[in-house]
Amino acid sequence: MKSHARSHSPPLAAGPLFFASAKNPAGGLYVVLLLLLAAAPSTTTAPSYGTCAPSPDGIGRTYLGREIAQVMGHQAADWLERPEREHEEKPSLVVDLMELKSADVVADIGAGTGYFTFLMAPKVPQGKVLAVDIQQEMLDLLAAKSKQVGVKNVESVLGAEDDPKLPASAVDVVLMVDAYHEFSQPREMMESIVRSLKPGGRVVLIEYRGEDPKVNIKPHHKMTEAQAIKEMSAVGLKHLATKEDLPLQHMMIFEKPR
């Protein structure tokens, strides 16, 4: 697997060449610039990827200590649309708790068949839902449902594994349901998602509770709250709240600083 490690911030240079002296008065300025560079919050720091022996549901690649899960294939799309889902996971409650405004632009990233896309679309009649996925087959199913339901404010976007292909500073709320833990390049995805958010925009992250052994989901498809906060904080998002109203999942809310 190719490495996605990025270079660290430049190390502080040492040695007499870089210090101010009567002969080299600009040296002090140089040192100050280096100190500012080293202190600045940087997205160029190493993304903390690693490798491990692949688990049955993992890809053998780690991010901040977590093994990334395999992508759920479109062949399992029926599972996303199962009728008992409303009872088991309360998706309608998720959308209510999101407190969407009628003109919001929402991005449903890892939208799959659009289960959440079509719950959100009526809540943003003056806005729209951008449904992003990397599997064209999922987007085809979503397009068929869009036609069937007759909604006009849903746009599908074929993303890349490292880029949801969203416009900059254009999105009010990003929703990711049972998808983030599958991103093979979570750091690059999240950096791009943060760029797509307006200042003060929110990320709503729904993941099966990793701390709870009673949540009967494959371990790599669950996340602990602490791990999720660690990964969102790594791209500069602020944790606002975790709502524990759902039977199986954490609903974690983050904000892009204004």
Ligand SMILES: C[S@@+](CC[C@H](N)C(=O)[O-])C[C@H]1O[C@@H](n2cnc3c(N)ncnc32)[C@H](O)[C@@H]1O
């Ligand atoms: C388990 S499904 C969840 C679908 C939907 N959110 C739902 O809850 O019904 C996860 C989806 O995330 C998508 N996915 C995985 N990696 C992705 C990425 N980097 N960008 C966008 N979508 C991704 C998969 O293709 C899959 O459709």
